[in-house]
Structures are given as structure tokens and as C-alpha cells.
Amino acid sequence: MSDGAGVVIVGAGECGARAALSLRESGYPHPVTLIGDEVHLPYERPPLSKQLLLAEATSSPPPVLTDIMLAERGIRHIGEALVEAIDPAGRQVILSDGRALPYEKLLLTTGATPRRLPNAPASRRIRYLRTMDDALELRPWIRAGTHIAVLGGGFIGLEVAASARSRGAEVTVIESQERILKRGVPEAIAEMVETLHRRNGVVVRCGVTVLRIEADDRRVEISLSDSAGISADVLVVGIGAQPRTELALQAGLAVDNGIAVNDRLETSAANIYAAGDCCSFPHPLYGERRLRLEAWRNAQDQGILAAANLAGGASRYAAVPYFWSDQFDHTLQIAGLVDEGRTVVRRDLGDGAFILFHLDGEQRLVAVSGIGQGNRIAKDMKLSEMLIAKRITPSIHALTTAPSLKSLLPRA
Template sequence: MSNNIVIVGAGECGANAALALREFGYDGSVILVGNEPTAPYERPTLTKGISQLGRPTIDLRTLIERKVEVKLGTTATQIDPFRNVIVMDDGGAIEFERALLATGSSPRRLPSIPISKRVSYIRTLDDALNFWPRIKNGTKLAVLGAGLIGLEVAAVANTLGADVRVFEAATRIMRRSVPDEIAVALHDIHTKKGVSIHCGVGLAEVEERADCIRVHLEDYASFEAEFVLVAVGCVPSVELAKSAGIPIENGIAVNCFLQTSNPSIYAAGDCCSFPFPALAGRRVRLESWRSARELGIIAATNMLGGNRSVDIVPWFWSDQYEITLQVAGIHDDKHQIVRRDLSPDSFVVFGLDDEGRVAAASGIGPGTPRTIKIAERLISRAETISEHHLRNREIDLRRFL
């Protein structure tokens, strides 16, 4: 068997895993396979407008200097788990001793949406390059989905002068990501900027016409737009794992060491789900830039014989207009919610579990990053703090560290 480690997926997770293997002293062959023709880049830039597109994850020269063999524009189509071989779309095959699946995810498609030049999904650099040049002053844009991607695009499009309407099936924006108070504050910010947000509305049909596209809602209302952005979540890319007979459970099922049911194959990033200790072992799948990077490094550690379980605190950020949102941990509807006001336009919402431990924190406004950084450490240590101490901004939370 070849002394190869093959990484399928050249995004944030895969590229950092490849580099970590070298940093940890692995001197065998490392092959990084990416289905896009471009060097690894940061996906968060895709929703920030045309000026920020394509910022590299890791410079391609750095990977080459570290003797990582990079195969771009190539798709892995199948894994033969008996021979430890990955079959490529060009007919070639790569043997491996160990493999890491960092295949990421793809946008969730809606069957009621026609395939059209007026309908966009943003997941790749090409998607963004096709979308952003169309958004100008006066452009009528309908955004389907009020999650992170939908709202970031809405904010940038609004800044460019577009007439933006956002449609969300849930009763509020960012239903899966932040607690109610944060969602209300973000909703108000968008509304004051001129974005029209409609929550609790179902999509009936999207009808393409000669010069526009018409969005029909289940309540019989309709809205005419020049372009539609669909941002209703992502689906983990699991086809390669399925071909190897690996179980799927909201993504590629891995254990706390990111190892699949096949001991030679690992998975990391937003293609996989793993048991999360802070949620009593419930499986989670993380869809953030930093989590992808950190999980790739953990996978690299364990492929080299390490024994590091997933010990990260999930974290993500979002810039919408001049406002920064940061979230640490995973909010749960069962959490006790405690608000800490930092200033008239800045606050943090903590989520406490049944034992009173800090399990999550979300902050909005200019004063929040420092507090969220402290919250990350509180979450990682499972610290118990009273509601009084969390609410009182005169009390420095660092004392509990």
C-alpha cells in the first residue's frame, strides 16, 4: 500500500489539514484534491461583494513548498474501501494509506425554483463572480432565506443601492444561529437601512418571465425582481463517503476523533457530523470558517496517530453594514438567556445550560468582540456563573477565568 495521505476537498479544512500534516512532521506523500480549478480561497469573502473575492486560504506556493501535491479541477467520484483507492473523474485512481474527506457542502436547492440566469446560489468563486456584477443601484433583488448568507448579501446589495426584499419561512431571521434578542436587533438594523424582510412566509413558486422573475408566496402575495438569490441552507457533500459504505447522519458520521466507520478514512469540516460534548453527545455539523480550519488540524493530528477529540468552541462572525455579530458556542432553545448590556448599541446574550454553565454567547455591536473572546474561554472551561454576575457590566468576567 502506498504511503499516501489523500485529502479530498481543497477548501479551508483540507488545505489547513495538508499544511498541518507537514508541520507535525509527516514526510510521506500528501495529495490535496480540489474540484475547483482555483487555488484554495476563503468562502466568507463570497458574500462580501466583488472587491473581496478570492482571498487565499493558504498560498498555493506555500503548499507546493511543503511538498503537498495539489490536484485542482479534479473530482473524486468513488472510493474503493477494500483496496484503499480513490477513483477520479478523469479515469485515474489514487491509492491511500489514510484519507481525509473535506468535501464541504453545497447549497440546498428548491424544487420550485427554475434553472435560470436570474436565479443565483453563492457557494463558489464562480457563483460570486457571476452574481455581484449584476447588483447595482436600483436593482431589484429577492433573497430567499434570512440566515447568515442571505442577510450578508442583503446588506452588501443594499449598500450598493439595490432594492432588496428578504423572504424567510421561519418566524424570525437566523432561527438556527442566534437567540431572539440578537435576531430582533439585526432585523431592526436591516429595516432601518431599507431592506424589507418578510418572515413566516412560504414560497409557492418562482416564475420566470421575459424581463424579470416573479416570486409567488403561499399567502398569494407576489413580488417582482430582476434577480433572485437562494440562500436556504447547505447540504453536506456525502456522495464519496456513501460510495465507501460509510454511514451518513446529517453528514458523514464520524466519532469524536473525526474517524469514520472505516479506520483508514477521516472526515472534517461541514461535510461531517460528530458527537458534541456540550450538548450531551448530540451530533452536530458545523458550517463556519474557523471550525473548518480547526477540524482539519484535529483530523491531521489523529491521522498521524494522535488521540485528540473534538475540543473546539464553535465560533463565527458576520459583518452586516457597520455592525459586527459574533457567536461562540451553540445556542439551544432550552438555554436560560441572560443579557449583558455593554453600551447603548452593544450587548451580549449568554446561554446557560441546566447546570448554570455558560454554553453559548452572541454579541452585536462594536463592544462585543472582547466579551465574546472571554465567553469562549468560559465555555471551554464549562464555568458556572450567576445571572447577576453576567448581567452586571461593572463586573469583569475575566475574574472567573
């Protein structure tokens, strides 16, 4: 490796780790430093609410980077470290222990943090799920004979509910909206997910708000707006996440629902980039609408693109937004932005599986959502994602009757 300050990456999650790997895979010759606040090496987060809670024995999620990979690629990893400040003029970051690390270019992949429940008592029986340690601390509660209350009917809350119920726990989901998965998931799919949960013994209570929470060493008592109450062994709170923008604000960077970047993932300060859950960016498929995505695919894709631009490239980010969730034996997938669609067309795939095509006012395909057992919808969702990326305006008849969606793709 050549000398020089090189690239410093603040945030050692999926996005930061993928950026570090991509820099080396592209032949970047200068130092690469990856700084994380956890003791663990970078790991995959999707298993935290699924496989890690379901495992019969203590286990860890798959690593993104290992000690061997770090050594072989010459990536410096600094764990259990907090970056307290960025000095854009001096091109350095300041750690909480007083160390100053110089950089030629800086990438912020600081991620997001769970939204905290206001006025909740401090108790080990009120849990949040974001890190491996969070999952390992929650896991002993996920067993037969316990009652798990889940506040929030979004992806994370429902994944925890499904995992807990699969291990025999009694589960109640509390959602203040009139239905679960209100944000970005079509009602038809949300209804199927709710039916799936109820069929598996999960109690789902929508349209109720929490009035008061009390907790002691034995129970959590939750008072609700419908005059009913819930007594549980533990309360898992999943009410959304907030981007970690503290460092960006301290450094004077522009912030707009996350660290504001352009289509090359550049911030408002020279030589500083941001990617993943912490940043908002304009998307060319949706009229440069500014988005912030909390998704594994986005973190991976933006980490790879940021690496290319840190190494001197000028690539623009235009990947189709993609989300997925496992709910018992079903998989839910969404490609694109559902709320951009005005017309919805359904394609049935058999065995109860289906996908919904979302078309805008000009009949362009802007999103596809689907649900089915196992990998039942995987092929059609992948082809649909390609159709969205190519800005296809298919006929409704073709969407519902074509033997294969591949036939709708333009020929090379």
C-alpha cells in the same frame, strides 16, 4: 519527502487546505495530495457574501494556499478533479478520468452544497452562493438600479442582502418562518438585525412562502402566499445547505446528518477520516450530542486536528462551536449552542451592544450570543468562549456586574 502513498485529502476548501498545511507544519514526511473540484486554489469563503460583492473592481477572496506555498511544502494539488469512488479495501480513490490514487490514510473534506429550490425554473436570474465563481457571477447584479430578491433569512441571505443594499440595489428578503435567523439565534439579536436591515432600506417579509416562480430573460416573478408578488432582476436562494456525503455512501461509510465520525474524526471505515461541513461528530461539552457545523472556525479547527490524527495522534475534538456574521456595520457572534440554554442573562456593553449568556438547568454556561458595531463585543465574546470551554457555573450577578469577565475565569 519519503516514499509511500501518504495522505490523500478529498475536498480543497478551508478544511482540506488547513489539514494539508498542518501535516507539513508538524513534520509529516510522506506524500500529501489535495484534490479539489474547482479550478481555483483553496480560498477563504466568508468574503464571498461580503467583501467580494462589495469590491469596486473584480477581486478574489484571500487564498489559503498559493502555488508557492504548495511547492515549498511539497503538497500536490489536483484541481478540476472529481473523485468518483473510494475503494476502502484497496486503499485508493478513483477519479472521473479513470486515474486511481493510492492512500495510506484518507481525509474527506467534501463540504456542503446549497439546498436547491424545488420546482424552480432553470434561469441565470436564479442564483445560489457557495463558490468564488458563484460570487463573481452574482456580483454584476449587485448595483444601484437593480432589485435583488433574497429567499431565506439566514446568515448567507442576510449578508447578501446587506452587501447588495450597501451597493445601492433595492433588496427584498423573503423568509417563511415568523422571524429571520430562526435557527440558532436568539430572538433579541434577530430583532436587532432585522431593525438594522429595515433602517438601511431592506424590505423584510416574514411568514410568507413561495407559491410559484417564473423567470425569463428580463425578470423573475415570485408569487407569495400572502397574495402579493415580487418582481426582481435576480433571485438569490439561501435556504440552507446539505452535506456532501455521496462518496461516503458509495464507500459504505456510516452517515448521520453528514459523514458520521467519532471524537477523533474517524469514520466507520479504517484509515478514513472526515472533517468540516460534511461530517457530524459527538461533542463532549453537550453530552456527546451529535453536531454538524457549517462554520469557518469549525472547518479550520477540524482540519488542524484531523491532520494531527492522520499523522498518528489521537486528539479528541472539543472546540467550542463558534459562528459569526457581518451585517452592515454590526457583527453578530455566537459561541456554544444557544438551544442548550434555559436561562438567559443580558450584559449591556454600551453603544447598543450587548451579549446574552445562556445557562443550562445546572446553571452552567453553555452559550453566549452577542451583537454590536465593529469589534465592540469581541473581547467579551472571547472571554465567554473560554468560560464555556472550562464548564464554568457563574453567578447571574457576576455575569451582569463584573467589571471584566476575565475575573470569572479560574486562576492558574
